[in-house]
Amino acid sequence: MFDEMKPEVLVVGAGPVGLFTALSLARKNVSVRILDTGVWACTHSYALALHPAALSLFDELGLKERVLKDAYPVSKVAFYDKQQRRAEASVDSPGACLAVLRQDNIENILESELEKAGVKVSWRHEAASITPADDHAKVTVQKFEKESRGYIVAHTEWVVAKSFDLEPRFVVGADGYNSRVRRALNSEFPSLAPAQYYAVFEFKTDADLNHEVCVALDQNTADVLWPLPGGNCRWSFELPNFADPDIELRNESLRKAGFGDFPSERSKDRVLMSRGESAPVLDENNLRSLLAHRAPWFQGSIDKLSWRIVVRFEHRLATRYGAGPLWLAGDSAHLAGPAGIHSMNLGLFEGADLASTLASILRGGADPQILNAYNDRWLPAWRQIHGLQNALQPGPAADSWVAAHAPKIAACLPAYGPALAAMAAPLGLA
Ligand SMILES: Cc1cc2nc3c(=O)[nH]c(=O)nc-3n(C[C@H](O)[C@H](O)[C@H](O)COP(=O)(O)OP(=O)(O)OC[C@H]3O[C@@H](n4cnc5c(N)ncnc54)[C@H](O)[C@@H]3O)c2cc1C
DSSP states (O other), rough: OTTTSSSSSEEEESSSSHHHHHHHHHHOOEEEEEEEESSOOSSSOOEEEEEEEEEEEEEEOOOOHHHHHHHEEEOOEEEEEEEEEEEEEEEESSTEEEEEOOOOHHHHHHHHHHTTTTTOOTEEEEEEEEEEOSSOOOEEHHHHHHHHEEEEOEEEEEEEEEEEEOOSSEEOOOOTTTHHHHHHOOOOEEEEEEEEEEEEEEEEEEETTTTTTEEEEEEOOOOEEEEGGEEEEEEEEEOOOOOOOOHHHHHHHHHIITTHHHHHHTTSSSSSOOOOOGGGGSSSSHHHHHHHHHHHTOOOOOEEEEEEEEEEEEEHHHHHHHTTTEEOGGGGGGOSTTTHHHHHHHHHHHHHHHHHHHHHTTTTTTOOGGGGHHHHHHHHHHHHHHSSSSSOOBBBTSOOHHHTTHHHHHHHHHOOHHHHHHHHGGBBBB
């Protein structure tokens, strides 16, 4: 068990990226503490698949079989227009697959492995202020507890039960969309493209899901069918003309209050969602109509609608990943659309990279300047994902439909870097 009050590395945020980074550090014998304002890990699927390459990260931690036990393996991404299948991309290295499993499942596996490594997540602990110094950071942590309040009508409230300071050598900001570590770092988080709304439905179906992800492409939309374990599936429909009035109104007030397009402390949610099942857009009739208009080739039944939600995805990239003692990984550094599940997967790679870089400084005596290369590795990778640099382009071998939809196809491929190039090559994209 590491000394909780004297961690060498403090990981802020116990989402998938924070948990993965903390476990990778603990396995390298770095003394680590991880805390999260939440009460426990997330309770739904959210990002729902591990890229084939990310699965190899779990293999390195000895967890691949554990992950695959609960996963639905996928070997292809198929692209359709309204009428028919037009192209497909394969996960072609032998034995590799895209592992579809719920995000809460991934988080639970990581949390229980961390506990075995002697690190317990400090839930209900918030990094309330973070001040970088030359060779450490000062972090004030607040622990929340529920307290009964009220006289005439009793109720319970979260209150600060205690506050204490930590002085870790490094802080990993895996604290998501509204990252306080990113703000302490003075890294900007500009928006790179307009936000996209998606209506997401999960249901049981009799369709043959055939171990593939299906993407229905049109001029303005990319709708994705994910097979899930147990004969379930998720359909995500892009809503180009949709805007949630509450969210847009709040954003407008933030803009007027001088926050520009920068997520502020008042903008709490990492990904903004409408849950109202009564919203017409989430009605089962609307699901049937979206299927009939955009993917009439999907003939499966809609047996039991178990989850529906509207999610707003932003496109952002931090201007730098870190400096001195503060370093970012995951959604704190980038936000992207959902189809290629890049946000979580690349976040896991960043966590693995950061953990081995920090371990070589703390255990191997390496010069802390090597952290600058972390920044130089991930900013270009993300510029490519956002189509700002080295975007995939159709070559002479690309079919005309693929060429016309190249940017959308590229955004849906579950890979990055050389693995993305290998997956895109048979489509004639380079
Ligand atoms: C409904 C929904 C559907 C989604 N679908 C997809 C999808 O299809 N594809 C895809 O790629 N992604 C999807 N996502 C996004 C995906 O869930 C995120 O990319 C992923 O969770 C990022 O992981 P993370 O660990 O970086 O950050 P997060 O999971 O956001 O974790 C950050 C953690 O930091 C904690 N925290 C924040 N501030 C502090 C603080 N000051 N002190 C302590 N703790 C703090 C938060 O409580 C949170 O637990 C979806 C998200 C939602 C909500």
